[in-house]
Amino acid sequence: MAHVALADKGQELSHPHSWITQYVWSQDHKVIGIQYMVVATLVGLLALVMSGMMRLQLGFPGTFTLIEPNEYYQFVTMHGMIMVVFMLTAFFLGGFGNILIPLMCGARDMVFPYMNMLSFWVYLLSVIILVASLFVPGGATGAGWTLYPPQAITPGTPGADWGILLMLISLAVFIVAFTMGGLNYLTTALQARTRGMTLMRLPLSVWGIVMATILGLLAFPALFVAAIMMTLDNVLGTSFFMPAVNILGEQLEHDGGSPILFQHLFWFFGHPEVYIVALPMFGIASDLISTHARKNIFGYRMMVWAIVAIGGLSFVVWAHHMYVSGMNPYFGFLFATTTLIIAVPTALKVYNWVLTLWEGDIHLNVPMLFAIGFIFTFIHGGITGLFLGNVAVDVPLSDTYFVIGHFHMVMGVSPFLVVFGGLYHWYPKLTGRMMNVTLGKIHFWLTFLGTYAIYLPMHYIGILGVPRRYYANGVTDFMPESVATINSSITIAALIVGGAQFIFIYNLIASLFKEKDAGGNPWNATTLEWQTPDTPPKHGNWDDELPVVYRWAYAYSVPGADKDFIPQNEPPSDKTGKE
Amino acid sequence: MANSNEASAGTLVEDWSGDKETFRVHWGKAMMWIFLLSDTFIFTSFLTSYMHVRMSTAEPWPNASEVFALTMFGQSIPLILIAIMTFVLITSSGTMALAVNYGYRRDRKKTATLLVITALLGATFVGMQAFEWSKLIAEGVRPWGNPMGAAQFGSCFFMITGFHGGHVTGGVIYLAYVATGVINGRYEEKGYDIVEICGLYWHFVDLVWVFIFAFFYLW
Ligand code: HEM
Numbered sequence: 185m186a187h188v189a190l191a192d193k194g195q196e197l198s199h200p201h202s203w204i205t206q207y208v209w210s211q212d213h214k215v216i217g218i219q220y221m222v223v224a225t226l227v228g229l230l231a232l233v234m235s236g237m238m239r240l241q242l243g244f245p246g247t248f249t250l251i252e253p254n255e256y257y258q259f260v261t262m263h264g265m266i267m268v269v270f271m272l273t274a275f276f277l278g279g280f281g282n283i284l285i286p287l288m289c290g291a292r293d294m295v296f297p298y299m300n301m302l303s304f305w306v307y308l309l310s311v312i313i314l315v316a317s318l319f320v321p322g323g324a325t326g327a328g329w330t331l332y333p334p335q336a337i338t339p340g341t342p343g344a345d346w347g348i349l350l351m352l353i354s355l356a357v358f359i360v361a362f363t364m365g366g367l368n369y370l371t372t373a374l375q376a377r378t379r380g381m382t383l384m385r386l387p388l389s390v391w392g393i394v395m396a397t398i399l400g401l402l403a404f405p406a407l408f409v410a411a412i413m414m415t416l417d418n419v420l421g422t423s424f425f426m427p428a429v430n431i432l433g434e435q436l437e438h439d440g441g442s443p444i445l446f447q448h449l450f451w452f453f454g455h456p457e458v459y460i461v462a463l464p465m466f467g468i469a470s471d472l473i474s475t476h477a478r479k480n481i482f483g484y485r486m487m488v489w490a491i492v493a494i495g496g497l498s499f500v501v502w503a504h505h506m507y508v509s510g511m512n513p514y515f516g517f518l519f520a521t522t523t524l525i526i527a528v529p530t531a532l533k534v535y536n537w538v539l540t541l542w543e544g545d546i547h548l549n550v551p552m553l554f555a556i557g558f559i560f561t562f563i564h565g566g567i568t569g570l571f572l573g574n575v576a577v578d579v580p581l582s583d584t585y586f587v588i589g590h591f592h593m594v595m596g597v598s599p600f601l602v603v604f605g606g607l608y609h610w611y612p613k614l615t616g617r618m619m620n621v622t623l624g625k626i627h628f629w630l631t632f633l634g635t636y637a638i639y640l641p642m643h644y645i646g647i648l649g650v651p652r653r654y655y656a657n658g659v660t661d662f663m664p665e666s667v668a669t670i671n672s673s674i675t676i677a678a679l680i681v682g683g684a685q686f687i688f689i690y691n692l693i694a695s696l697f698k699e700k701d702a703g704g705n706p707w708n709a710t711t712l713e714w715q716t717p718d719t720p721p722k723h724g725n726w727d728d729e730l731p732v733v734y735r736w737a738y739a740y741s742v743p744g745a746d747k748d749f750i751p752q753n754e755p756p757s758d759k760t761g762k763e
Numbered sequence: 764m765a766n767s768n769e770a771s772a773g774t775l776v777e778d779w780s781g782d783k784e785t786f787r788v789h790w791g792k793a794m795m796w797i798f799l800l801s802d803t804f805i806f807t808s809f810l811t812s813y814m815h816v817r818m819s820t821a822e823p824w825p826n827a828s829e830v831f832a833l834t835m836f837g838q839s840i841p842l843i844l845i846a847i848m849t850f851v852l853i854t855s856s857g858t859m860a861l862a863v864n865y866g867y868r869r870d871r872k873k874t875a876t877l878l879v880i881t882a883l884l885g886a887t888f889v890g891m892q893a894f895e896w897s898k899l900i901a902e903g904v905r906p907w908g909n910p911m912g913a914a915q916f917g918s919c920f921f922m923i924t925g926f927h928g929g930h931v932t933g934g935v936i937y938l939a940y941v942a943t944g945v946i947n948g949r950y951e952e953k954g955y956d957i958v959e960i961c962g963l964y965w966h967f968v969d970l971v972w973v974f975i976f977a978f979f980y981l982w
């Protein structure tokens with residue numbers, strides 16, 4: 185018997201019967217995506233406010249007493265962990281992944297909508313556990329977002345008993361949530377594409393999100409195992425990560441464990457995690473650039489293979505985070521080499537974005553501004569990464585503000601610019617309204633220029649030797665007085681950038697009521713999500729028939745065609761030629 | 764089905780990147796494969812961590828053959844219980860494979876019987892594991908220390924066998940659920956792929972046990 189592709193059998197969708205099942209216990213991938221986005225934004229705002237408070241302390245030491253010295257570590261830890269895991273990962277995969285994959289593949293929903301819904305609720309649970317850790321005795325953990333033992337669970341570190349426990353549980357719960365979602369994203373993209381949608385016709389957004397999902401499914405297990413073992417060390421007194429520790433003459437009950445083991449597990453997760461955030465960012469940026477430059481993406485196949493290659497390589501570079509932990513020099517050499525090799529496919533992508541812009545019919549719409557801004561910040565952050573990938577350069581720069589500047593540029597600001605660009609781009613599809621352009625431009629310029637004002641000087645004070653994770657620097661020989669001035673200016677810029685985000689939030693809400701109708705395809709884009717019969721797309725996305733795809737996702741400005749774009753599902757006609 | 768990639772007997776890449784379905788299998792089966800791949804990374808992390816702490820600890824590692832020996836008929840036989848457990852689990856993989864076969868033949872009675880036998884074998888395994896745990900606990904082995912040597916021995920033992928035992932227990936429940944479905948004819952319309960999907964999980968759990976057996980008990 186011939187195998188019938190399941191997408192052809194028609195999927196049974198559970199249709200909502202009430203307001204609750206439509207918007208709360210919803211199994212619709214679009215609603216789930218928006219739920220993910222809303223929760224991620226809320227914790228993201230918490231992390232933003234925390235960074236503002238840290239900056240007030242660093243810029244004007246002693247003036248504001250918002251943070252006590254012993255609380256500073258807790259702020260650093262929560263800010264970092266929330267931003268990386270609970271905000272960016274959740275936003276790109278749970279948010280954009282949920283919304284874009286079925287729409288762009290031409291599916292009616294994720295393959296297992298119920299599990300998809302569970303994924304969101306379990307994610308919400310993990311966020312609640314995380315936020316609860318702020319209120320337990322001893323407060324949140326102050327172990328740094330890397331949670332290195334032994335200090336993460338030794339007395340003296342803030343939150344060493346309850347805070348760290350809740351953090352570890354919250355991470356484990358997050359991983360369960362991610363796995364339920366991730367299995368769905370990957371299976372949907374592999375198995376439920378519509379007729380004609382070959383893998384090599386998928387928009388790069390889907391490629392980026394899918395590859396990031398694969399990385400997540402293979403990298404989170406290491407963190408999961410590390411979290412279990414550290415929980416056991418903490419609660420049962422085992423010694424997986426704990427060597428014999430002597431604090432103030434008192435011997436702890438641990439012996440013979442290996443703190444380095446934790447670092448390996450953590451970074452086996454931690455480095456791919458960077459690409460879990462970066463690959464969706466690459467994919468979405470490619471689509472924004474191509475659409476708004478009215479040109480096909482330069483080197484589509486190369487872009488796909490670069491995503492795959494970067495994803496694969498990201499599993500063999502993790503120890504570049506451990507150059508200062510003590511390792512065999514040959515080992516360091518090996519990891520420096522693999523790290524620099526990743527730069528090749530990455531640089532290739534950057535060239536291709538620039539070549540896509542080259543001689544394009546560039547429309548400086550708000551999403552395009554963010555996409556171009558992203559190219560700048562990503563190049564800057566990427567180049568400092570090449571410095572840090574070399575052992576000899578990294579050793580003196582490690583744990584200074586140079587590192588802070590580097591990773592905020594490459595995986596803090598750059599993904600956020602793409603998140604913003606993506607929201608300005610897809611908001612019309614999700615709501616049926618355009619977003620206010622003036623506010624959008626103000627938001628862009630404040631954020632883009634502001635981030636340079638924040639992070640460029642950080643590289644400089646980092647080279648001077650200003651250490652990271654310090655509450656106050658005091659006066660030392662190697663820090664000239666200008667460091668204090670620079671720190672004040674960074675703080676002022678950070679507050680302006682932080683404030684600018686509230687303009688964006690206002691724009692998101694106000695545009696719902698004030699702005700004009702967007703129509704189905706305001707950007708004249710080719711991909712399937714813009715061709716849905718309804719805007720916003722209804723439950724099930726398509727009418728009785730699924731769309732049929734005839735061409736790739738980048739048919740912009742095709743010579744001889746009567747419009748400057750040809751939707752993927754438009755049947756070939758004589759005019760458009762050979763397809 | 765006239766998928767475009769069926770007509771063009773192309774290369775592997777063309778085949779994989781054809782439209783609609785990369786792998787010509789049930790959605791659930793594809794998802795189970797992916798899940799098991801992810802789970803493999805969990806167990807690999809557990810086992811490499813075990814090897815790492817075994818090398819990092821300063822205390823001598825207890826000799827597994829002695830710790831896991833049972834005294835039967837007045838003689839101490841090394842690893843006898845573990846050998847029986849392994850035998851039970853591998854047998855259950857056999858009955859599982861038969862269940863899949865009869866499932867596709869739509870022989871509901873035989874499928875259900877074989878699934879129940881598989882589940883019972885799994886439950887026996889968990890029971891023997893519980894016996895082994897209680898024996899070690901009686902001998903003073905705890906997650907945080909034991910009289911025979913390195914504390915990490917007990918930590919790894921309880922953590923890894925516990926995590927694996929949890930997988931087996933989950934599998935028994937899953938098998939029981941599928942077995943009742945087969946008896947009630949729940950899959951008459953949808954087909955019996957679910958038996959195979961369940962089987963994939965079960966074989967995986969067996970395979971993992973082989974590795975735990977080799978690395979923890981034999982080394
Ligand atoms: C206006 C935006 C932001 C500001 C002002 C800011 C500020 C800061 C500050 C002051 C620190 C502590 C530095 C130290 O004392 O060591 C920090 C650490 C960190 N930030 Fe941000 N940040 C921002 C956005 C982000 C974003 C978007 C990310 C997402 C990746 C991020 C990730 C981190 C991480 C991972 C750490 C390290 C935490 C640790 O050392 O354990 N930040 N940030």
Ligand SMILES: [Cu+2]
Pocket residue numbers: 454455458501502504505
């Ligand atoms: Cu890295």
